[in-house]
Amino acid sequence: MTGDADESASSATVEDRREEWKGPVPVPSGANTEFWAATLEGELLYQHCEECGTAQLYPRAVCTGCGAVDPPFERSEGVGSVYTYTVCHVPGEPGFGDRTPYVVAAVDLAEGPRLLALVDCAPDAIEVGDSLEVRFWQVSDEAAVPVFVPA
């Protein structure tokens, strides 16, 4: 396990899964570049507009609240709650065949944005409203995907 938990108390652990990961790999580009770079450091970013206060994910070149260009990133605390979830019995991507059944949730971050993410837990260990916190699985040299665990 790599990770910078020692360097910063509030960064989440980053587990190196590059060798075993068979799923799709995010390709940083444009407004996403800063987001994915931060994941390698165990940081979950979201955009927080200075002009109007809108908080948003996925990263975009415009603020959906006021139209400001390139709203800046802020660091999320990485905690949230389950808005809803499903248990996938059929893999939705090549490379996920060995993983079924697995949990995917829509996670409401404390800062507002809602994020779709894998939840690393047993299918019967999750309910709507549960508290979660983020971890990261590094899946390439460029990106670590956010994965949540019960808080």
Place this chain on the structure above:
Amino acid sequence: MAEPIVAGVAESDLGETPDRNWLDNAGIATVRALEDADLTLEDVDGVAVGGGDDYMPALVLAEYLDLEEPSLLEGTEIGGSSFENFCGHVGDAMARGRADVVVIAYGSTSKTGPGRDRSLEVTHPVDGFVRPTGLFRPPGAYAMAARRHMHEYGTTEEQLAEIAVATREWASMNPKAAQREPITVEDVLESRQIAEPFNLLDCCLVSDGGGAVVLVSEEKARELGVPEIAVAGVASTSTHRQDISEMPDMTTTGAAVTGPKAFDEAGISPDDVDVAQLYDSFSYTALVTLEDLGFCEKGEGGEFVEGGTTAPGGELPMNTQGGGLSYCHPGHFGVFVLIEAARQLRGDYTGDRQVDGAEVAVAHGTGGVLSSSSTVVLRREDA
């Protein structure tokens, strides 16, 4: 107000069409629908094509059919609700005298054709966030919405299953339906798990096939002497596109907006609707649409569908051809809800298959992952 009239409807062959491509199926459905309207290709002023596996679907169908100087070319792609959306655009064009005969068409080879080109999705910025979750789309995305509905309103898997059971009952009377054997709530609950809370029988079929609807101006309709099935109200909207997590409230769809608008335009209320054709990509899709269109209160969809409300002989006959769950689902089901709505209003059927005295029908299209909603009210004017 000039209202387009549905003069003809038809499907291509459904199920498996390995020797056809999407365009063949759209073309075959088109000529059959024209024949149904007693029209020919020469009469066609324009085409509106949704879901075709081409980035200029209207142009390619116009060329395929060798249309001469078509004046209306429509290809606005909003998924399964594209065809209902077209009804509004075609009506506007007809009101301005720009067309008298327009074909709304769809074709696909979802079942036997090559996998869909996913390149557009790969370049979407949200993709890097969604695809690494492995979410099985679309079922998993709809399943998440259903789960939230269950959480907020106490909706049960049994209630979702009731929709599949009632829909199958209708399918049992349709020779064109792919699945006609009656099923029970237990059958649905015991079918293979796909994405919780959905089992296999909560999910639509995957089919090849196409469909077409011929819309004509009121003047043309009088000339043809066809039954006057009028597009009396239309409305469309969207709430999000690619990622279900961007849907503001997964228990309320765009139908809550488009239903009241379309009903208002038609001068009706949900109580006036004799037969409902509601896009059923999944059992939940139909359930939430029933609520959002106002057939019952928000959150009471589960209770509403209990006991065969939407089955033959029920209070609100729904998806009377067997729906996407049992009849066919070639990817964009929206054209088929229009076709069946028109047939019920024309009184094409006999026995239990025909909804007695049907004068007002609602056809609802859903696109994306509960992303777009289009509602069409059809009314038999000579009733």
